[in-house]
Amino acid sequence: MYPFSFIYGFLYNIFQVFLLILEKCSFTYALDENIISSIFNNILQNIHENIPGINITQDIQEKEDVVFTKKLKVALLTNEIPPIVYGGVATWIVNFIKMFEKDDDLEIIPIFLAYNDKLPEECFNNYKHLRIINHHNEIKEIFNDIHICINNLWIAEDTIQAIKQLFPSLNIITVCHSLIRMENITNLGSCYTNNFNRQEITFQNSDLVVLISKAEEKYYNQLGYSNFNKKTKVIYNSYTPHFDNKDSSVDYCCNNTGYIGRHVPRKRPELPIMAINGLNKKEVKVFNMGVDFDKYDNKYWRKLEMEHKNNLVIIPFSADKMVKEKYWKSIGINCITGIYEPFGYTICESIDRSMPVIVSNIDGPKEIIEEVKDYVYTYEVDIDNYKNDIINISKAFQKVWDTPPEIRKFNSTMARKCLDKLRPEVIKLEWRKLIYDIYKSI
Numbered sequence: 001m002y003p004f005s006f007i008y009g010f011l012y013n014i015f016q017v018f019l020l021i022l023e024k025c026s027f028t029y030a031l032d033e034n035i036i037s038s039i040f041n042n043i044l045q046n047i048h049e050n051i052p053g054i055n056i057t058q059d060i061q062e063k064e065d066v067v068f069t070k071k072l073k074v075a076l077l078t079n080e081i082p083p084i085v086y087g088g089v090a091t092w093i094v095n096f097i098k099m100f101e102k103d104d105d106l107e108i109i110p111i112f113l114a115y116n117d118k119l120p121e122e123c124f125n126n127y128k129h130l131r132i133i134n135h136h137n138e139i140k141e142i143f144n145d146i147h148i149c150i151n152n153l154w155i156a157e158d159t160i161q162a163i164k165q166l167f168p169s170l171n172i173i174t175v176c177h178s179l180i181r182m183e184n185i186t187n188l189g190s191c192y193t194n195n196f197n198r199q200e201i202t203f204q205n206s207d208l209v210v211l212i213s214k215a216e217e218k219y220y221n222q223l224g225y226s227n228f229n230k231k232t233k234v235i236y237n238s239y240t241p242h243f244d245n246k247d248s249s250v251d252y253c254c255n256n257t258g259y260i261g262r263h264v265p266r267k268r269p270e271l272p273i274m275a276i277n278g279l280n281k282k283e284v285k286v287f288n289m290g291v292d293f294d295k296y297d298n299k300y301w302r303k304l305e306m307e308h309k310n311n312l313v314i315i316p317f318s319a320d321k322m323v324k325e326k327y328w329k330s331i332g333i334n335c336i337t338g339i340y341e342p343f344g345y346t347i348c349e350s351i352d353r354s355m356p357v358i359v360s361n362i363d364g365p366k367e368i369i370e371e372v373k374d375y376v377y378t379y380e381v382d383i384d385n386y387k388n389d390i391i392n393i394s395k396a397f398q399k400v401w402d403t404p405p406e407i408r409k410f411n412s413t414m415a416r417k418c419l420d421k422l423r424p425e426v427i428k429l430e431w432r433k434l435i436y437d438i439y440k441s442i
Contacts, residue, residue: 064429066436068105074435075149079113079156081127083120087262088345089152089177095238096150097127099424099431106435111142113156133159140166148173148435151206154180154199164205171438174206178342179219186266186340186383204228208438210235212343215363233434236367238427239348241419248353250412252405254332257358257397258287260324261346263301268389270304271337273312275394282310289315289327332408333358333400336365337393339383344368351376352419354412356403358396372418375411 076097080090093110100108109129112119124130131142139162143149146167151160151174160172181200184193203209208231211217217234220226257276259269273286291301291314305314315327334350336359343364350357351369359365361378369376379396382388400408420426 064432066433068436068439071105071107072147072435072439073107073109073145074100075143075146076108076110076152077113077149077159078110078152079115079117080152081110081112081119081123083123084112084117087177088343091345092175092177092237093152095240095424096431099238099428101128103428103432106432109146113153113159115156136162139163143167143170146170148438150175151202152177154202155195157198157201157205160202160205169442171207171442172205173208173210173434173438174202175210175212176203176216176220176342177212179216179223181223182219182340183264183266188265190264200225203230206230208233208434210434212237213364213367215367216342235430235434236422236427237343237345238424239345239352239419239422240424241352241416243352243354243416248355249329250353250355250409251329251332252356252408252412255281255283255401256285256287256331257333257335258289258327258331259335259337260289260327263290263292263298266340267338268386269337271390271393272335273304273308274390275397276311277308278390279394279397281397284311285313285330286311287313287315287327287330289324290317291315292317328353328355332356333397335393336360338362338365339381341365348419348422351412351415354409354416356400356408356412357415358393358400368422369415369418372415375415 076093078089078093080086081093082090084090097108097110100106107129109131110127111131111133112123114132114134119130119132133139133142136159139159143163143166147170149163149170149172151172153159154174154176160174163170163172176199179199180193180196184190184196187193203225209220209225211220211232211234213236214234217232220232226232257272259272261267261269263269269288269290273288276284276286286308288301291298293301293316301314305312313330315323318324333356334346336344336347336350336357338360339362341360341363347357347359347365347368356377358377358379359369360381362381366378369378377396377400379392382392403411
């Protein structure tokens with residue numbers, strides 16, 4: 001338990017007892033209870049800012065006990081590296097390279113599979129040691145000096161099999177960014193995920209599979225992949241906070257809410273507008289960013305836009321940072337919805353910005369907020385009953401609205417503590433230990 005959490009709870013209980021005594025004794029007092037609550041929390045804020053030794057952003061101290069006897073070349077195999085971006089894997093790749101750019105023992109070598117995409121020339125300036133596989137017959141030369149391969153592909157099982165045939169003793173660590181079979185189930189089937197058997201073949205040809213949350217490892221076992229007899233390891237994605245010493249300018253009086261991210265069935269991005277509509281909150285705007293109108297338009301979201309024209313503000317998918325910043329400044333609550341989520345970068349960004357968040361109590365998001373769950377707003381996910389899901393998230397909305405602005409701010413500040421375990425310096429140690437243990441066993 002954090003010291004300030006204890007102080008807060010202790011003093012808050014005293015305050016509640018004090019109000020109860022006043023009520024029982026039929027005393028009347030001029031001040032409204034909300035005003036008294038506000039005064040009480042201002043006092044707590046002053047305590048928080050002035051008590052020595054309380055620092056909600058203090059660094060996590062870790063000691064490393066691994067000693068490398070030689071410098072290792074670690075391949076980072078991918079088909080995503082900016083500007084080639086298909087999803088969150090590209091973010092993971094960039095973060096991983098940056099995490100190890102000054103490491104004395106491990107040289108990270110990005111290897112881009114260019115069967116479908118050709119990298120622009122500027123990538124060679126952006127990424128040190130970058131290598132390209134243009135043709136199958138280049139694999140032998142490119143992997144000839146590699147000690148360990150970290151694979152981020154799931155649709156190139158032929159390449160993984162070829163690497164194993166050419167270099168039987170080369171350890172391949174496959175990072176599972178998402179279980180495609182789970183995506184296929186929760187997206188109600190999809191032409192993009194019905195080839196999940198290709199990922200299964202990749203697992204079978206790997207030496208170890210890294211899952212990005214404990215929940216993901218549980219799904220991995222439930223789907224029968226443990227029968228492949230491959231070692232597994234849980235290592236969270238790294239996240240670098242950007243607002244440690246910076247004001248994110250959140251308006252804690254604002255009740256407007258938002259969703260930002262991919263629009264697929266498993267994410268249930270329309271839940272916020274459905275909840276606001278059901279609660280008949282005509283004054284609340286719902287900002288939804290990420291709708292794709294480009295290729296096939298989007299009949300479903302066109303329909304929602306007409307049905308909820310007084311409340312719903314749609315922001316089409318955009319990589320423009322200014323558009324994204326406008327989104328964050330338009331809302332006072334951000335929603336992390338869904339029925340399956342291996343990790344969740346959006347929840348990290350929301351909490352980093354000290355934005356009040358409503359979080360689905362499942363999978364990766366649940367693990368991210370585990371130690372600060374008293375400072376965020378969760379709702380119980382009902383995978384099988386969509387209407388019940390709307391009711392549950394509606395209760396979370398009401399809880400936020402019933403929370404005074406100064407308490408919203410306090411909670412959001414305290415919630416940032418959960419990001420400490422995801423900082424690159426922490427995640428890097430876990431990867432170094434894993435690579436060390438694998439290479440030591442060769």
